[in-house]
Amino acid sequence: MKLRKILKGIYALWYREFKVFQRERSRIISSIFMPLFWYFIFGGAMGSVVNVGGDYRHFIFPGFLAMTIIFSSMFNGAYVVWDKKIDFLKEVLISPLSRTTIFFGKALGGLTDSLLQALILMIIGIFLGIPFTLVNVPLTIIMLFALAVGLVSMGLIIGAFMESPEGFGLVSSFAVYPLFLLSGALYPLDNLPTWMKILTHVDPAAYAVDGLRGAILGTSAMPYLANLGVVVGFDIVAITIGAWAFNRMKL
Amino acid sequence: MEAIQIKDLTKQFDGLIAVDGINFSVRKGEIFGLLGPNGAGKTTTLMMLSTLLKPTSGQAIVNGFDVVKHPSEVRGSIGMVFQDPSSDDVLSGYENLKLHALMYDVPMADIDAKIDHVMDLVGMKDRKDDVVKHYSGGMRRRMEIARGLLHHPQILFLDEPTLGLDPQTREHIWGYIESLAKGQGMTLIVTTHYMEEAEKLCDRIAIIDHGKIVALDTPERLRHHLGGDLVFLTGKHLDAEKFKGLSFVQSIEASNHTLKLCVTDSVKHLPKILEIAGPLEHLEVHPPNMNDVFLHYTGTEIREDEGDVVIQRLRTYTRSKTK
Numbered sequence: 001m002k003l004r005k006i007l008k009g010i011y012a013l014w015y016r017e018f019k020v021f022q023r024e025r026s027r028i029i030s031s032i033f034m035p036l037f038w039y040f041i042f043g044g045a046m047g048s049v050v051n052v053g054g055d056y057r058h059f060i061f062p063g064f065l066a067m068t069i070i071f072s073s074m075f076n077g078a079y080v081v082w083d084k085k086i087d088f089l090k091e092v093l094i095s096p097l098s099r100t101t102i103f104f105g106k107a108l109g110g111l112t113d114s115l116l117q118a119l120i121l122m123i124i125g126i127f128l129g130i131p132f133t134l135v136n137v138p139l140t141i142i143m144l145f146a147l148a149v150g151l152v153s154m155g156l157i158i159g160a161f162m163e164s165p166e167g168f169g170l171v172s173s174f175a176v177y178p179l180f181l182l183s184g185a186l187y188p189l190d191n192l193p194t195w196m197k198i199l200t201h202v203d204p205a206a207y208a209v210d211g212l213r214g215a216i217l218g219t220s221a222m223p224y225l226a227n228l229g230v231v232v233g234f235d236i237v238a239i240t241i242g243a244w245a246f247n248r249m250k251l
Numbered sequence: 252m253e254a255i256q257i258k259d260l261t262k263q264f265d266g267l268i269a270v271d272g273i274n275f276s277v278r279k280g281e282i283f284g285l286l287g288p289n290g291a292g293k294t295t296t297l298m299m300l301s302t303l304l305k306p307t308s309g310q311a312i313v314n315g316f317d318v319v320k321h322p323s324e325v326r327g328s329i330g331m332v333f334q335d336p337s338s339d340d341v342l343s344g345y346e347n348l349k350l351h352a353l354m355y356d357v358p359m360a361d362i363d364a365k366i367d368h369v370m371d372l373v374g375m376k377d378r379k380d381d382v383v384k385h386y387s388g389g390m391r392r393r394m395e396i397a398r399g400l401l402h403h404p405q406i407l408f409l410d411e412p413t414l415g416l417d418p419q420t421r422e423h424i425w426g427y428i429e430s431l432a433k434g435q436g437m438t439l440i441v442t443t444h445y446m447e448e449a450e451k452l453c454d455r456i457a458i459i460d461h462g463k464i465v466a467l468d469t470p471e472r473l474r475h476h477l478g479g480d481l482v483f484l485t486g487k488h489l490d491a492e493k494f495k496g497l498s499f500v501q502s503i504e505a506s507n508h509t510l511k512l513c514v515t516d517s518v519k520h521l522p523k524i525l526e527i528a529g530p531l532e533h534l535e536v537h538p539p540n541m542n543d544v545f546l547h548y549t550g551t552e553i554r555e556d557e558g559d560v561v562i563q564r565l566r567t568y569t570r571s572k573t574k
Contacts, residue, residue: 004356005356008353008354008356009353009354011353012350012353012354013350013354015346015349015350015353016339016342016346016350019341019342019346020339020341020342023341023382024341086336086337086339086340087333087335087336087337088337088338088339090303090333090337091333091337091338091351091398092354093303094301094302094303094326094329094331095326095351095354095355096323096324096326096327096354096355096356097354098323251303251304
C-alpha cells in the first residue's frame with residue numbers, strides 16, 4: 001500500500017482518538033489531579049517519616065510523571081474493548097487499512113493523550129519548585145515518550161484480546177500495579193528485599209523512573225542513555241507484539 | 252462482468268454451520284436482495300464477503316479479488332452499512348464522515364464537499380456538526396448510510412438499511428439507492444425484512460434459510476414458482492378433503508375455519524371453488540406477494556422476526572447511551 005494511504009490512515013485514527021480525548025474532560029482532570037493528590041497528601045505524609053536525602057516530594061515527582069504515563073497509557077487500551085462493544089471497530093476493520101496501520105494509528109492517539117497529560121503535570125511541577133531546566137526538560141520528555149510508546153502498546157495488546165471492559169480492567173490492573181509499585185516511583189529501590197529487587201530489574205518503568213530522576217534531580221543508579229536504551233528495547237518488543245495482536249484480533 | 256462470485260462458501264462456528272456451502276453470483280450494477288429469517292446466515296455471509304470473517308471453506312471473489320488472498324483490495328472496493336450503529340457517538344456526524352474519508356483515501360481537497368453532498372442526500376446537512384449522541388436512531392442510521400456512500404464504493408453492502416426508519420425517509424433512501432445502482436453502476440447487496448421493498452427494488456432475490464439458499468430468482472419468477480394465486484376461504488363448514496385431487500389446486504393449507512389454496516388460473520376456476528366450498532364468511536383472492544413466497548420456502552413468517560431485531564437494536568442504543 002502507498003505510503004500516503006498509510007499516513008492518512010494513521011492520521012484518521014489519531015484524529016478520532018484526539019477528538020474523543022478533547023471531549024472527555026473529566027478524564028483529563030482526574031488524570032492530573034490524581035498525581036497531585038499523591039504529591040501533596042502521600043508525599044507530605046511519607047516525607048515526614050522517610051529520609052531520601054532531600055525533599056521527599058521532589059524525590060517522588062519524577063515518579064508521578066511516570067505514574068501519569070503508566071495509568072493513562074495502559075487505560076487507553078480500554079478504548080479498543082469499548083470500540084468492539086459499540087461496533088465502531090467494525091467500521092475501522094472494514095476499511096482498506098491494514099491491521100498494522102490501525103495499530104499505529106491507535107498507538108499514536110494514545111501516545112498523544114498520555115504525553116499531553118504528563119506535559120500539563122510538568123508545567124504544574126514548575127510552580128511546585130521542581131528544578132526544570134532547558135537541558136532536563138527535553139530529556140524528561142524523551143524518556144516519558146519512550147515509556148509511553150511501550151505502555152500504550154501493552155494497553156492495546158490487552159485490549160485486542162479482551163472482550164469486556166471488566167476483563168480489561170482486571171487484566172490491566174494485574175499489569176499496571178506491579179509496573180507502578182516496582183518502578184521506584186514512591187521509594188528508592190536500593191534497600192528492597194532481594195526477590196523484589198529482581199522484579200524491579202524486569203520492570204521497564206523502573207528504568208524510566210531512574211532516568212527521569214537522573215535528568216531532573218541529578219541522582220540515578222544508571223546513566224540516562226542506559227536507562228533509555230532499556231526502555232526503547234521494551235518499546236520494540238511491545239510494538240512487535242502489538243502489531244501481531246492486532247493482525248490476529250477477531251471481532 | 253460479475254461483481255461477486257461465491258462458490259461453496261461455508262462458515263462454521265464451533266461445529267455449528269452458519270453458512271452451508273452457498274453458491275451464487277451477482278452481476279455488476281445489480282440490486283441483489285438477501286432474504287431470510289433471523290439466524291439464517293445473511294449477516295455471516297456479508298461478513299465473509301467484506302473480509303471481517305474468514306470462511307471455513309469455499310471461495311468468494313469480490314470485484315475480482317479473492318476475500319482470503321487479497322482482503323485489502325476487497326475492502327478497498329466495497330462499502331458497508333451495518334445493521335447495528337457503528338459510529339462514534341462522541342464525535343459529530345461530520346467528524347465520523349471525515350474519519351471515514353481519511354481511511355478510504357478520499358483526496359483531502361474533496362472531503363468537505365463530499366461530506367456536504369452525501370449528508371444533503373439523506374437530509375442531514377444542517378445537523379452534520381451535532382454530536383451523534385444527540386441524534387435520534389433514524390438520524391444516526393441516515394448518517395451511517397451517507398457514510399457508506401462517501402467513498403463511492405463499487406459494491407455497497409446494506410444490512411437492513413431502512414429498519415426503524417419512518418416510511419418517508421425509507422422511500423427517500425431507497426430512491427437514492429436505486430439511482431446509485433442504475434446511474435453509477437454501483438452494485439448493491441441488500442438484506443431487508445421489508446418484503447414490499449425487496450419486491451419493488453431488487454433485480455434478483457436469494458432466499459436463505461438455515462445457511463442454505465433455498466430459492467434465487469427475480470421477484471416475478473419467484474412469485475410464479477408458487478404456481479398460481481392464493482385463495483383464502485373462511486367459513487364454518489369448510490372441508491379441506493373436498494378440494495384434494497382437483498387439477499388446478501396446487502396446495503392446500505388448513506387452519507381454524509380458514510383454507511388457503513394455491514390455484515392456477517384463479518379467475519376461471521373460482522366459480523367451481525365457491526360451489527364446492529358452500530356458504531362463506533369471507534373470501535380473498537390475491538396474487539402471491541414476497542411474504543407468501545418467503546413463507547412457502549422457509550415455513551416462517553418474516554414478520555415474527557422483525558420484533559426481535561428491533562429489540563436487539565434498542566439494546567444496542569441503550570448500551571451506547573450508558574457509556
